[in-house]
Amino acid sequence: MILDLLGHKDYLRILLALEEAPLRFTEIQKSLELNPAQVDRALAFLRKGLWVVPRTLPAESGPLRVEYRLGKRGTAFLASFERFRADIALQERELGRAEVQELQSLSR
């Protein structure tokens, strides 16, 4: 599961975005400039592993919109990921500037 997470840039970007505050589907889509299918696929994966926790927004009627927050697993993963990113920046000479910068550029 963690390897799947590391292998998908969209999944990582969504987790990083949720580090700031809970977000709805359309907010994720707009802020990360992803298409709906990408967001849907990523959130299905992240929900399944409880990396993120969905919550329906209270409503008396109409569509039941869902908001996402980081789960404890997502928070724990990001803590490790940030340490990895910080450490890998120190190895730029050996690993290559482009590779390190690609990782550093993943942000909210």
Next chain:
Amino acid sequence: MAVVFLLGPGMWVAAAAAPAELSPMAVRRRLAAILAASGHRAFLMEDDPDRVDEDLIEKFDRLLRGGVTDVLLYWPPLAKMQTTYDELILLCDRKALLAGLGIDIWVLHHTKVAAITAGTFRILEKGGRSRYLTAVAGLGVHPLEWETEADLEERMRLLAAELD
């Protein structure tokens, strides 16, 4: 440690069409055991002894007010749901109490019952069966989907780690 009140059906609609070997009540007991193994206290209304001069609504209220931190609704397909509908109505009627006590509601639903698509939680069951879950979802719940029994257990283990 969380204190989890486990709601949901007790029986399948028909034994012949049962989607699992265990009854829904036995599944809920197994889910409670998974939570207990992680240090939480989880209980079913059916397992709490009835008290003299206490009706079902009073029992529901007593249990809900007894330090519950989370309500977990197990919602499989093909189960007898009438008693669960009654419990869902009771939950809806206690919206202010749930908010006041900060009780989270988790809906552990099968993929045939409900789904999240394009940012919206949709009830897939038709007619009257959808009304009650829709009303509860409107309170603000955490939907967690599952498809197989193994999937359900894995989701419960992850939830046990998520609960405070």
